Amino acid sequence: MTITTPVASSTSTAPTAPTAPWDDLVAAALLGTERRTPPVVPRPGQDVPSALLDAAALSTVRRRAGLRPAPARPGPDRAPEDPRPALPAAARSRLALLLADRSAPGRGGSRSAPDLAELLPQWLALANHHSYRVPDALLPALLDAARARTDLRAEALTLGGPRALWLARLNPDWKFALRGTAGRASASLPEPPGAATAPDEEQRLWGEGLFAERVSLLAAARHRDPAAGLALLSGTWSTERAEDRLMFLDSLRDDLSPSDEPFLEQSLSDRSRNVRATAAELLSALPDSALAARMAERSRGCVSLTADEPTADGLTAKGSTGDGLTGKGPTGDGLTGEGPTGDGLTADGLTAKGPTGYGLTDKRPTGDGPTPKGPTGDGLTPKGPTGDGLTADELAASERTPRIAVRPPDECDSGMQRDGVVPKPPSGRGERSWWLGQLVEATPLDRWTEWFGGRGPAEIVALPVADGWQADLHAAWCRAAVRQRSAEWCRALLGTPAVAPVTAGEAAPAAWRDPAKLLSALPARERAEWVAEFIASHGLSDAFRLLGVCAVPWAEPLGRAVVDALDIARDAGSYPWSFSGVMGLAERCLDPTQADRLEVLTAIPDEREGAAPGAGGYWAEAFQRLVGTLRLREAMRAELDPS
Amino acid sequence: MGARTVADMNPQGERWTAEQVLALAPDATSRTAGGKLAAAGKWSGAGAHGRAVWGLCSGSGSKPYQTVVDLNGPGYRCSCPSRKFPCKHALGLLLLWTSGEGGVPAGGEPPEWAGQWLGDRRERAEKLAAGARDGGPGPGGGTGDGAGKGGSGAAADPEAARRRAERRTQRIAAGATELERRLADLLRDGLASADRAGYGAWDETAARMIDAQAPGLEARVRELTAIPSSGPGWPARLLEECALAHLLNQGFLHLDGLPEKLAATTRTRVGLTTPVAELLATEGTVRDRWLVLGRQDGTDGRLTTRRIWLRGERTHRMALLLSFSAPGQSPELALPVGLVLDADLAYYPAARPLRAAIGPRHEGAAEAAPPVAPPAAEGCEVPGAPEGCDVETALAAYGAALGEDPWLDGWPVVLTDVVPVPGDDGWQLADERSGSALPVDPRCAWRTDLWQLMAISGGGPVTVFGECGHRGFSPITTWDPTAVSLIGTAAQGGTR
Structure with missing residues (x-):
């Protein structure tokens, strides 16, 4: 029988046949009438099993006819209201189709038929753009789709809105919705669900809500009033778990403003290394921050313009001691002889080795950039060896035009580390060029104009860089340009498309660029x-x-x-x-x-x-x-x- | 495209929604393929007139496929080699038609290839409606009515038909007697032996029931074999089902002593059915505006059974239409949920009439009826959920029906204001006002569409149509407030 409770099943008195308790009938049936005599009286000429079946049939029908409702269990809370408009009918059918296609994958259709699964992300984004809410009936299919495809999650959960989270809480299959962030959450909605909530309610949800709810709440609050959002976050900051701190911190990125600096500066001393690194990265995106200023100061000591010393090259061309740019010149001397070959090899090395995963550049030079042969020698006496490597023409040109000289940092001190510089380079990279890259990357780009005699980005990018440091320097500038969203610098670093590298394999000097990233800031x-x-x-x-x-x-x-x-x-x-x-x-x-x-x-x-x-x-x-x-x-x- | 055109195209105001069309698809693959074909570029010479939609679809071959759909039924014909029914072309064409983007212009006469088929079809339907001697495979036509089926020969020679029917009754009686013996043996040895004996012995019994031309008995035997592996409490369930099989055997063996209606129920339960044509000709029909409450496809591996539940607006009577097809095909009868049709139904004779055959539909009558007045392109769906009853009344309705047909597993009801409650030990549909609840049939527990019901409810009360039975309630349709079919994936049950 089911959970429904039969009403007084076997005890009620039937007017006709004597009724036997159902359990006794079952017991007799289970053991067999040979072994146990059932509590029934056969009619004349009837065998015992038939009489048992008669009684069982009567009992069954009577009990079924007298079924009573079960007591109701407490149901789940009501789903929160979602004030967004419903989808138009045609769009609703379309979504049903797109989701149905997902559940029946494989290109069953002809090669000339559209691939519906590929259109789903676009559809979701568009629907979210109009701030629709998903039809409730399609919510399970939508959640299933988002479960299977992480690239759909942010948009799917946005479209699903509060009811998606409500539903996900009831079904373990959809745990992901509570775990992950709610994506762009409601930040992009004109009327985010969270916006209507009163401050008290907001504070309560922030204190007790699920992680996803909190992320979406923070995003909404930040979007509405960055300072209020930050206040929300700093209120509970010290009690958050490290991975949550990281996620929350990261969510500040979208509406970052100078008023966030004190909080971020404080986070530079966070217990978690990842939190510290993220805080540093965010600060470096604020050009007026103290961190940016500190980094700029460090960069300035490493990269300089040697505009007015054209003769120095000539003098050192044959390998004489590097001049006063470096304080540690002496060791350079003995190595200058190797300089030219070193450089040559480096150039080859740039192209021969494949890309490493580092940073922005696809075709990152492996090895130590300009200092593969003699980290001390080449690095310390930038002027020395280059002369040898240059052709006569270049040499002549270099005498007329100013050049950028680079002297990477000697050490990664605790101050640098606190400002987010990672001391240990990835394998295959020299540590000094690694440090340099991080300094330049975090330096506000307009400082270069300031330092380099008012030159604009295009001019600065066109400047020759001494000693093969160009790749490192330009790569760092690229990262800075993308991070600081400087269209002017991105444009300068991109150059004209016609002369852009066709394949990364050729033209090593250009290999530091990642046009795709730079383009994204335009x-x-x-x-x-x-x-x-x-x-x-x-x-x-x-x-x-x-x-x-x-x-x-x-x-x-x-x-x-x-x-x-x-x-x-x-x-x-x-x-x-x-x-x-x-x-x-x-x-x-x-x-x-x-x-x-x-x-x-x-x-x-x-x-x-x-x-x-x-x-x-x-x-x-x-x-x-x-x-x-x-x-x-x-x-x-x-x-x-x-x- | 304005409402005027819609009305022109559809005398009954019947413009289907894409969901309704997709619900016709025999499987998910067809659904997808059909969706891809629902593009104007794929079709040429497409058109719609009255209750017909047609078009030419370019396929892989040089000659385009000719696709035509008759919305009565609906019926499909396509020159493609697909064995799916309806094929993706028919689905694509209908989807394009529902989109109302002008890919299928209204008006105009069907081309010859389409017109001929449509004409033939209509002629057949009219003959059927007139109760003509040649019934043909009309809508709702049952299978398993082998010898009892009235063909033209039978009509020509009623004596031969009578003799055939008598022979079949004798064979079934022999089958019932054998099953009685088998049940008695089981009870004598104890149900515990059923667990040990396994399937072999019962398979043989089931085969004997086929020989006896008693598909109803065969289905019961097959259900019996499955019970010992159905989890805790199986002995009680097995005894129940044995007892009901016994009751059926006894009923059939003593048909003469039963009231006429109960005798009819017994005959139906055993597997004897009345041919549709005969039914429509001899039984009185009930005309009403019938709301399609739900639809469910089930397969027992050999046959796909489609159940369509209707409720009359005027009579408030429930009706169940059955149609069958080979596996992988979609049964021909495909009324979309939410549709209201003005038609004559003939109930199969029974103590508790439920199953019915659909007779002629009254085209154009809907306009005369109280206006449901849906906005254009929304079809003739009834806006909002239908009225229903509470949990208590639903159980009472089942109990009352059981009094007339003891073999009923469930009775169709519309529940209002119930809240789905998931739980580790099964789902409930709870009535918050009375604090009582109907458990959801445990056999539905795996169904993903319960979550759909949950999503629609949002934790609040909803209207649910389904079958209320001794195992609990199995949901079939809900409203949000348009009808949402909850059965997409059910694969259970043979003939009931």
Whole structure:
């Protein structure tokens, strides 16, 4: 029987047959009527088992007919209200479709059909942009999707809103929703759910809430009033766990302001090393902070402009003692002979070795940058060896133009460490260039203009750097430019797309750059233009990462450049899957209004001589899919448009 | 596209939602594939008129597939080789149609290839409705009614039909007698032996019931075999089911002594069914505006059974439509949940009539009926949840039904204002006002759509349609406030 309680099942008196207790019937049935006589009286001519079955049937039906409700257990609390508007009907169906596609993966459809799973992130972002709330009925599917794909979590939980968290608390399968951050949380919503809460309620939720709730609350509070948010955080700071402190600290990043400095400065003495490092990083993004000033001071001692000493090069060219730039010149002497070869080898080393994972640069020089051979020699006497390495022309040029001289720090003292400099370099890197990089990276960029005679970023970047320190210095500047969101510096460091490196393998001096990162600090339009020009010059093979940082939908002339490049690739006779990465991006990122223009490409062209066999058909298929996806995206967008 | 066009296209104001269309899909793969085909670019020559939708879909071959859907039923035809039913093309076409973006323009006459099929279909339906001698596989047509099925030959020779029916009754009686012996043996040796004996012995008995042309008995035997492995308390459950099987055997063996209606119930339970055509011709029909309350597909491995529950607006009567198909196909009868249709139903004769066959639908009548007046493109779904009863009344309804049909496992009810409560020992639907609750049928505990119900409730009261039975309540539909079908994944149950 079920949990429902039968009412006086066996005790009630039936008017007809004598009733036997149900348990006795079961006992007899279980053991067998041979072994135990059931409490029944067979009719004349009836055997005992049949009589038992008769009685059991009567009892069963009677008990079933008399079932009573069970006492109700206490239910869960009500889900919090979600004032956001419901999805339009068409958008709701669309989401159901997208989520259904996720649960039936595999490209069952033809190659020319859109990949719905790839559109889900975009759909979620768009729906969140309009501040919709997910239909309750789709919440479980949405949570399942977010559980399986971490890249969906932030947007999915934003769309799910408070009810998603409420539901996740009831089902262990969705624990992730409570554990992780609520992503952008409600910060981006015009009317964040948390905003309406009274200060008392906010304080209570902050004190007792789940981690995800607290993160989202903090983000909302910070967004509304940075100081109030910070006050919330500092109130409980000392009692938070280290990993929570790290997450909370990190969430200050979005609305960072100078008023956060005292708190961050204090966090430089935190017990946790990661918290300290994050605090230092945040402080260095505040150009007026004391930390930035300290770092700038250190940098200034390491990097200087040697504008007015053109003769020094000539004098030291043949390996005489390095001059007064270094205090520790003497050891340099003996090593200068090796200088030129050392430099040569270094140049090779830059390209021969693969990228390390460090920092911003993909093609980071491994080894110790300029000091692979003689850390003391080369590093200490920057002027000495370079002369040998330069050609006559360069030498002549260097006599006329000022150059940047670099002298990396000798040690990583406790002050530097407190300011977030990590003393131990990753393997394969010299520690002094490692320290230098961190100092320059945390130095406010406008100081360089100040120190270098009022030169703008473009001029500074164009300055020659002595002793092969250019890679280190420029790499650090790149990181600083990205961190400080300096469009001017990013632009200067990027240079023009036409001369940008095609492959990282060549042109070692340029290997320190990561154009994708630098681009991300530029305004969207400029980004699109730069990448468009890059593609026009170099084609698509190296464009994938660059395209990845461009704003969606791609602004013109970028969209056109990509389509043209694809068209060129087709005409060149290659197969479309060589470009599947870019093709996939184009499906997701091209402006849907391009669909009409692309329609002509979906026709299967005549097979031309020299083309790869069947390529025309495959290209047509790929373009069909592209057009289909664009149309679908347009439909998705229209469905979500509230007007 | 305005409301006017919608009305033109759908005399009944029946514009389906995408969910309703997707609910027709036989499986998730079809759903996905159909969704991908719901793009205007895929279709040419598409159109809709009256209750028909058609179009040409370019496939992998040179010749496009011809796809046509008759919304009556609905019925589908497609020239593609897929064995799925409906195929992805039909689904894609319907989805495109529901989107209302002009991919399927309204008006215009169907092309010849579509028109012919539609014409044939309509003709068949009319014949069926008229109770013509050739019934054909109409909607709601049952299987398992082998020899009892009235073909044209039977109508021509009623004497032969009578003889056939008599022979079948004798065979079933023989089967029932054998099952009685088997049950008596079991009780004599003790149920404990059922646990040890395993499946072999019972499989043989089940096979004998097939020989006896008694699918109802066979299904019961198969259920018996599963009980010993169903967890604690199985002896009591096994005794219950043995007793009910015994009751059925005895009922059939003493049919003459039973009241007419109970005899009909007994015959149905054993597996004898009335052919649809005969039913519609001989039984009185009930006309009403029927609200589709729920839909559930189940498979026993050989057959997919679709149950569709209806409730009359005027009569408040519940009705259950059954349709069947081979595995992997979707049964033809596919009324979307939330739809209201004006139609004649013929109930199968029973002490507690529930199962029915659907007769002719009255097109255009909906407009004359009290306006449900949905905004355009929302279809003719009834806005808001239907009225229902509380927990106590639901159990009472089951109890009352049981008094007339002791073999009922559950009775369809709409519960109002219940709160789903998850728990380690199963779910409940709790009534906060009275403090009483219905446990959810433990066999539903694994169903993920209970979480859907939870999400919709938000911890507050909801309306739930489902079957209330001795195992508890199995939810089928809820409202948010449009109908949400909770059965997406149920794979349980054979014929009941």
